Amino acid sequence: MIRIVSLFVFFFFLAALPAHATQGHGGIEGILVHQAAHLLFALAMGFLAFRIKRDELRVQKGWRNVQYAAFLFILWNVDVIFVHFVDEQVALVTVERLSTGQLHLISSIPGLASVYYIAKLDHLLCVPAIVFLWVGLCQLVNQTLARRDQGRAS
């Protein structure tokens, strides 16, 4: 049995085939990786929100705001995944900048251009998310300071 396997490996390396040792990464591979990263980011935020709920940290105002931030980041990721999918992955929407400063949105699916236009305003989700995160962190800092002062006083 060992002899058969050894012979097979030997002939495999001696086979005269074209060399394709390194794979190319052209096409839409980059956007797929980016989409996957968005998905992972959304999952990470989902996990953070779940942890805050399971460990009953929501009772603290700071953690509650961090959880809101996590929810908004999830929505933002969904939004940008949709935008990337529509205009880069499957190219269902084409955007042309007109000389008038306007945008010409072309899509074969009715209504998709309108949805795409709204979805492009993704900062309306990610900015509130980071603001909630900042507010939550400020509150956590204040709580920690208060606890430390309380510990010193006692």
Added chain:
Amino acid sequence: MIVSSFPIISVDLVGSLLMIVFSLLCFERMVRLTSLDKENILWTYLLFVCAALSIFAVSRSAGHIVKQLLFLIEVPGVWEHIRPFSGSVNTLTFILVASVTVFFERVWVINRAILKDRRALRQAHEELSWLNRNLEARVDERTQALAVSEKKYRRMFELSEDMILVTSGEGQILALNPAGVAQLEDGSRLGPGASLGALFVHGDAFDSILETLSREGRIRNSEVTLRGVGGRPFRALVSGVTLTDVDSREGTLLFMVRDVDETLTLREKMATTEKLAAVGELSAGVAHEVNNPLGIILGYTQLLKRSAEDESTLKEDLTVIEKHVIGCKKVVESLLNFARSGPSEKSPCHLHRIIEEVLAFTRHQAEMDGIQVVTELADTLPEIYADAEKIKQVLINLIINAVHAIDGKGEIHVTTGLEEPGTVFITVADTGSGMDADIRSRVFDPFFTTKPTGTGTGLGLSVSYGIIKNHGGEIDVISTPGKGTAFTIHLPTAG
């Protein structure tokens, strides 16, 4: 669809700027939070997330701003060169956030366990510190409480009117309170190791108590007879419980003993009084109904006897009838005396004089039988308001009974004294055969006698009882089989 680019461009530019600003602010807050509490792993996690978000925000937002500016100055081609780098950095920051989150998932769980243990340790440490600081005070406090408790129970043990005994499982006395020392025979010598069973008049009663205790663990109000001071038996209620020592596992017995002799004697006396009162009432009725016909029979018998010829059979028969009718009348008279319905002539009189008159003719008879009469009379005694003849009758009855009770040689002690202000007592005690409890309870019953048939009517003590009651006094008896009997009369003084 042609739309204005202004909303998108403005939101993109402003939003990008805000993202840079707030992400950096978040990072600054996390740096601050981490420096405040370096040991909290959660802050480390959030610091990584915020760092990644800051990189992402700067990369993406800067890219967007540059993009908009390049489009504005109409060199979009440059953006195509920058775009892959910006997108790659964004991708890396997302993966970084996800990686950190996955990595910290387990760290988070472990951190919570560590924090929980730390809280428990801190609490234990605080408790130990507190105990260490307060141990001495707590020992003092407990010792003081123990001393107070010990004193309280010691006082209960020592001041209790009832006997409290602690014995071993076999009945060897381990501790006895002062009440027990005072009430039991040779109480002062009942040290540890003495047997409680030896103090029981009936040893089987003690065995029965031990058996009940071993079977049921406790016994309540068992009536027993114990040996009291000077060997005097007294009745008592014994309650006991089995105690097991926690350390040695040895069983000890705790007894509470209450002397109820006086209570029971009083109760028996009351029962006797009630019984004799009922018998007296009945006797009075019968005597009254029988007395009149007897008078008529006696009168007619004497009339017939007077008219009968001398030495005739009829006269002899009538004499026999007369004799028995007179006997019946005496019995009836005795019954009336017992029932206190007979006439009496009371006047102030000296008790000692009455006793001397009684002894004057009873002493001789007693001494003939080898019995010595000893008088122990009080030096001075107040006069009593009584029918002297009736009191003489009572004393004669008691002395004659005492003589009959002594088989062979013996002594009769006649004692007098002032019992309490307004009451004198006379005791007639013999060293005769004594009576058991059953006879003692019936000794004042009419027609009850222990003498052979024909030698006693059984009315002597009944009549004496009636006479003493008629004088507002009391008569009681103490008797021990084999040792003797003592009758004591209590009479009110004159005035």
